[in-house]
Amino acid sequence: MPSSSPTEGPVPHGRPGLVLLVSCATGGALAALALPAVLGDTLDRAVTDGNVPWTAVALCAALTATEAAFDALVVLLGGTHTAVRAARLRTALLRRLLRTEPRHAEAHPPGDLTTRLTANAAEAATVPVSVATVVSGALVPVGAAVALFLIDPWTGLALLVGFPAFVVLLHLLVRRTSAAAADYQHEQALIATRLTETLEGAATVRAAGTARREHARITEPLGRLAAHGRRTWDVHGRATAGAAVLLPLLTVLVLAVAGLRLAAGALSVGDLLAVSRYAVLAVGLGVLTGALSAIARGRSAARRLDPLLALPAVPHRSLTLPSDGPGTLELRGVHVVREGRQLLTDVSFTVPGGTSAAVVGRSGAGKSLVAAVAGRLTDPDTGRVLLDGVPLDGVAPDALRHVVAYAFARPALLGTTVEDAVAVGPSRPSKQALRDALRDASADGYVSLLPLGAHTPLADAPLSGGEYQRLGLARAFARGGRLLVLDDATSSLDTVTEDRIQRALSRRAGSCTRLVVAHRVSTAAAADRVVWLADGTVRAVGRHRDLWRDAAYRELFQPAEAESSAEVDVGESAPGDALDEVRP
Numbered sequence: 001m002p003s004s005s006p007t008e009g010p011v012p013h014g015r016p017g018l019v020l021l022v023s024c025a026t027g028g029a030l031a032a033l034a035l036p037a038v039l040g041d042t043l044d045r046a047v048t049d050g051n052v053p054w055t056a057v058a059l060c061a062a063l064t065a066t067e068a069a070f071d072a073l074v075v076l077l078g079g080t081h082t083a084v085r086a087a088r089l090r091t092a093l094l095r096r097l098l099r100t101e102p103r104h105a106e107a108h109p110p111g112d113l114t115t116r117l118t119a120n121a122a123e124a125a126t127v128p129v130s131v132a133t134v135v136s137g138a139l140v141p142v143g144a145a146v147a148l149f150l151i152d153p154w155t156g157l158a159l160l161v162g163f164p165a166f167v168v169l170l171h172l173l174v175r176r177t178s179a180a181a182a183d184y185q186h187e188q189a190l191i192a193t194r195l196t197e198t199l200e201g202a203a204t205v206r207a208a209g210t211a212r213r214e215h216a217r218i219t220e221p222l223g224r225l226a227a228h229g230r231r232t233w234d235v236h237g238r239a240t241a242g243a244a245v246l247l248p249l250l251t252v253l254v255l256a257v258a259g260l261r262l263a264a265g266a267l268s269v270g271d272l273l274a275v276s277r278y279a280v281l282a283v284g285l286g287v288l289t290g291a292l293s294a295i296a297r298g299r300s301a302a303r304r305l306d307p308l309l310a311l312p313a314v315p316h317r318s319l320t321l322p323s324d325g326p327g328t329l330e331l332r333g334v335h336v337v338r339e340g341r342q343l344l345t346d347v348s349f350t351v352p353g354g355t356s357a358a359v360v361g362r363s364g365a366g367k368s369l370v371a372a373v374a375g376r377l378t379d380p381d382t383g384r385v386l387l388d389g390v391p392l393d394g395v396a397p398d399a400l401r402h403v404v405a406y407a408f409a410r411p412a413l414l415g416t417t418v419e420d421a422v423a424v425g426p427s428r429p430s431k432q433a434l435r436d437a438l439r440d441a442s443a444d445g446y447v448s449l450l451p452l453g454a455h456t457p458l459a460d461a462p463l464s465g466g467e468y469q470r471l472g473l474a475r476a477f478a479r480g481g482r483l484l485v486l487d488d489a490t491s492s493l494d495t496v497t498e499d500r501i502q503r504a505l506s507r508r509a510g511s512c513t514r515l516v517v518a519h520r521v522s523t524a525a526a527a528d529r530v531v532w533l534a535d536g537t538v539r540a541v542g543r544h545r546d547l548w549r550d551a552a553y554r555e556l557f558q559p560a561e562a563e564s565s566a567e568v569d570v571g572e573s574a575p576g577d578a579l580d581e582v583r584p
Contacts, residue, residue, distance in 0.1 A: 031063045158254045191221050
């Protein structure tokens with residue numbers, strides 16, 4: 001997919017606001033250019049007639065007020081346009097991140113993403129206004145130079161003497177500022193990435209006693225950051241200083257030539273006044289140094305946003321799932337390759353609608369990847385995944401999220417309150433559905449003890465790992481749908497709580513297909529069938545009691561659980577009975 005810069009592509013341009021901004025800036029520039037000519041004419045008339053031409057004075061006042069009003073509007077419109085564009089740009093970036101496969105988004109560390117979505121997006125959003133400012137701002141000095149030629153060609157030629165040096169000055173400013181800004185933004189993102197990593201692992205850092213080491217690691221780029229910042233201001237300072245020396249010299253040269261022309265009788269007193277004003281406006285190109293620096297920094301920031309704006313959205317066709325489908329899940333010849341590694345090889349199995357399947361295997365066998373493929377959180381490189389006979393890659397992602405629900409080992413709780421975190425999704429469940437979901441996830445007791453119950457702000461609700469998982473399970477239960485995928489979603493729960501949740505899952509038999517990544521023997525025993533993975537391939541599919549006869553299968557589970565499960569009569573007990581027998 002081609003890259004899109006923040007000034008084009010998926011972000012709305014806001015052209016009407018930008019056109020109005022340019023129009024106001026142009027109006028102010030024209031008023032500024034007209035004023036010296038009117039002032040000179042007024043002075044000549046006053047000297048010639050001996051009376052003050054009040055009409056001309058009123059016109060000068062009107063031009064001054066007009067210029068001030070337009071300048072104020074430019075500031076207001078510029079700030080508004082930049083703020084709106086930054087918001088739209090951030091929205092576009094978030095949409096790209098949320099509509100792509102999670103693995104593409106996860107390629108960017110959270111701290112780096114935060115920097116791109118905040119500081120870089122804000123700087124990139126200033127580019128259109130800065131460009132408009134430069135374009136309309138150049139109108140004043142260019143118009144002033146033309147006016148000097150019209151009043152007297154010699155004054156115009158005097159101005160042109162220093163223009164080549166000034167153009168070189170501006171070129172060096174833009175090039176050097178862009179390089180310094182890119183280096184500064186890189187170090188800024190590195191600090192944010194390291195800080196985020198440390199905050200996420202604060203408990204580990206404290207337990208390991210490595211706080212000082214982490215502090216040193218986070219602050220290590222600060223020296224380079226400061227150096228790049230000084231380099232940016234040094235470049236800007238040198239350009240400003242050069243302009244501060246060059247432009248006044250040009251003004252003096254123009255006024256000296258104008259004085260000689262006045263002495264020769266080629267200019268009037270009013271012409272001299274106009275030339276002096278136009279000389280000041282003509283050397284106003286120096287004010288462009290700030291705008292050009294802003295453009296250079298903004299373009300550097302925009303280049304950091306390009307990879308995010310180029311993230312591919314999950315493709316789909318216009319297929320629809322049958323409204324009354326039972327939820328039959330099929331994986332046919334699924335292969336997944338990541339960074340040259342074959343993670344899944346020819347994975348094929350079927351989970352009939354309304355039944356449950358446990359996915360088991362050693363660490364790294366590909367269990368979570370199968371779970372991600374089953375609900376299209378990621379696509380296989382080859383092979384097909386079907387739900388009720390319809391390929392998942394043909395169904396619109398929004399429609400798919402209505403029928404597929406997920407629960408994870410480390411769920412992210414989104415929203416303001418506990419209830420919001422459970423209700424998050426494509427549509428908000430009813431109050432009764434939320435209560436039932438909390439009950440089925442064994443979270444109702446904990447939630448009822450919170451100060452405001454389910455309306456307690458998440459920030460005021462201390463949550464353990466198991467409580468996080470229970471709220472994540474409640475969110476999945478509240479979503480309903482025909483396919484429920486639990487990716488190690490009970491790993492932090494005690495066996496009694498997990499038993500209750502298994503019973504809640506069993507009550508969904510016949511109405512919801514369940515795919516559960518399992519590590520405990522009780523979970524595998526409760527499933528209608530077990531998918532046994534080994535090194536990214538399906539080693540066997542069958543009932544737990546049948547697979548238990550294989551010693552390698554028994555070795556997958558914890559010794560304590562295996563000991564308990566060994567007491568199960570694998571010849572006669574049903575999965576539900578097995579669950580009762582291995583319960584502590």
